[in-house]
Amino acid sequence: MNNSTGSTAAVRAAGVDIKDLRKSYGNNEVLKGISLTVEPGQVVCLIGPSGSGKSTLLRCVNLLEHPNAGTINVGKFEATDPDVDLNRMRQSVGMVFQHFNLFPHLSVLDNCTISQMKVLKRSKSEAAEVARRNLERVGLGHLSDRFPDQLSGGQQQRVAIARALSMDPQLMLFDEPTSALDPETVGDVLAVMRKLAQEGMTMLVVTHEMGFAREVADRVVFMDAGVVVEEGPAEHVISAPSQPRTKEFLRRVLDPTHIDVVED
Amino acid sequence: MAMTARQRAKVSLYVQAGIFVVAVAAVILAVDWKTVGNSVFNFAKIGPMFPDIFLIGLKNTLIYTALAFVVGLSGGLLLALMKLSSFPLYRWIATGYIEFFRGVPALLVFIAFGYGVPLAFGVQWDVNIVVMVSLGMVASAYIAETLRAGLQAVPRGQMEAARSLGMPHWRAMVSIVIPQAFKIVLPPLTNEIILLTKDSSLIYVLGLTASQYELTKFGRDGISSLGAGLTPLLVAGAFYLVITIPLSLLARKFESRSARTKR
Numbered sequence: 001m002n003n004s005t006g007s008t009a010a011v012r013a014a015g016v017d018i019k020d021l022r023k024s025y026g027n028n029e030v031l032k033g034i035s036l037t038v039e040p041g042q043v044v045c046l047i048g049p050s051g052s053g054k055s056t057l058l059r060c061v062n063l064l065e066h067p068n069a070g071t072i073n074v075g076k077f078e079a080t081d082p083d084v085d086l087n088r089m090r091q092s093v094g095m096v097f098q099h100f101n102l103f104p105h106l107s108v109l110d111n112c113t114i115s116q117m118k119v120l121k122r123s124k125s126e127a128a129e130v131a132r133r134n135l136e137r138v139g140l141g142h143l144s145d146r147f148p149d150q151l152s153g154g155q156q157q158r159v160a161i162a163r164a165l166s167m168d169p170q171l172m173l174f175d176e177p178t179s180a181l182d183p184e185t186v187g188d189v190l191a192v193m194r195k196l197a198q199e200g201m202t203m204l205v206v207t208h209e210m211g212f213a214r215e216v217a218d219r220v221v222f223m224d225a226g227v228v229v230e231e232g233p234a235e236h237v238i239s240a241p242s243q244p245r246t247k248e249f250l251r252r253v254l255d256p257t258h259i260d261v262v263e264d
Numbered sequence: 265m266a267m268t269a270r271q272r273a274k275v276s277l278y279v280q281a282g283i284f285v286v287a288v289a290a291v292i293l294a295v296d297w298k299t300v301g302n303s304v305f306n307f308a309k310i311g312p313m314f315p316d317i318f319l320i321g322l323k324n325t326l327i328y329t330a331l332a333f334v335v336g337l338s339g340g341l342l343l344a345l346m347k348l349s350s351f352p353l354y355r356w357i358a359t360g361y362i363e364f365f366r367g368v369p370a371l372l373v374f375i376a377f378g379y380g381v382p383l384a385f386g387v388q389w390d391v392n393i394v395v396m397v398s399l400g401m402v403a404s405a406y407i408a409e410t411l412r413a414g415l416q417a418v419p420r421g422q423m424e425a426a427r428s429l430g431m432p433h434w435r436a437m438v439s440i441v442i443p444q445a446f447k448i449v450l451p452p453l454t455n456e457i458i459l460l461t462k463d464s465s466l467i468y469v470l471g472l473t474a475s476q477y478e479l480t481k482f483g484r485d486g487i488s489s490l491g492a493g494l495t496p497l498l499v500a501g502a503f504y505l506v507i508t509i510p511l512s513l514l515a516r517k518f519e520s521r522s523a524r525t526k527r
Contacts, residue, residue: 064424091430101425105443114439115429160425167429 014075094164154185303493335400340407
């Protein structure tokens, strides 16, 4: 899906513009001046070895991590402006976590309605209607009365996506959404994400699913050691990488059983 | 000849059980049952304790405990949130408070509020208020530590998910983190109520009128008026168990029930 912009009028998509972003923990600089643009309606996949800073970058976009320098613009919000209304900004940015982070004390439906009611001040019935619509969207309308611990990992992640969608976000952030899942449930989650992409949602996805990235992403960004090493259309970065570090990473990911023969 | 490890363990268990039986038998034989029977198990004369032990003793113990618990729970929650605050002054105040009131005997706190306040401010507090304040303040120090542990046991991802949905920090606390923390601390919190129930007996240091007696004071009163030796105290003690054993069972039920509950 390469040019998805404007395919569905229902989504008011927002773009992301990141300029020279830096983030350190103590003396350890994990983001060393990252610049990245996601156009409204685009899907961008962030790939790279663990510790490369891609999750930190994603978490900086809705300010779960506070960058030390640089600017981030999300739609009409300047996230790095100290005066930004963080809660308003986060309402328009959906976040999906590796470990789902569903609220275990609330039913599936209440997980999807609570912030609609408490933050957007929607009525209970309106919130429930929106929640049911989004649970249908991820194929789980029939499980709305269950509790999170009664669901499989894949189902929990789809509920987490429905929960985020219920706030009518203009941008969705995915932080390794399938990394904690049993292999047989990964496909359902990826199918939901693929559908979202087709509907024109702006998506920034940290992932190790190279098949998904190749098929769905408009652009793929390869990060290593806190810098963007290579970026471009998926068919270039994944199928014909130009940088040696990208080649090395992809060789390991795509052929994990490959063993280098070392002579001794 | 040599025993296997399993045989040795078995013999060791028999020896332990034997020592226990011998010890219990020795105590039973050593007791002067005739005297004890007259002064502790003299149930013939305790008729006058009823029904007032329900209507006054048990009722007041329950009221004092409940009042102290309400103060202890709200104060404890406030202190726990202060202790986890990013604002250092709040943390210092909470730490100082908790260390002080956990460190001094509850009896001294009762005396301080029961006798100190009238001296200092010239006001005579109602007994209910003295209990509520003094026992409540001690309880809040203990409960604060319990709640703090509970709040910290809620995974960080819960706060992050709530904030990512646009909730302000206080809203995420109220709707997401605190309800989960309470579920975690329900068993230890039940234990706090049991401790409070027993600590409410310390109120005897205050001058109480007959209608304000709680179980222990009621029992002590029976010692002097009934001529049944210590038997009234034994009866009062049994009434504490009437309160605390169901609470223990409740705590165990909370503990065994998995995290999930329908409300």
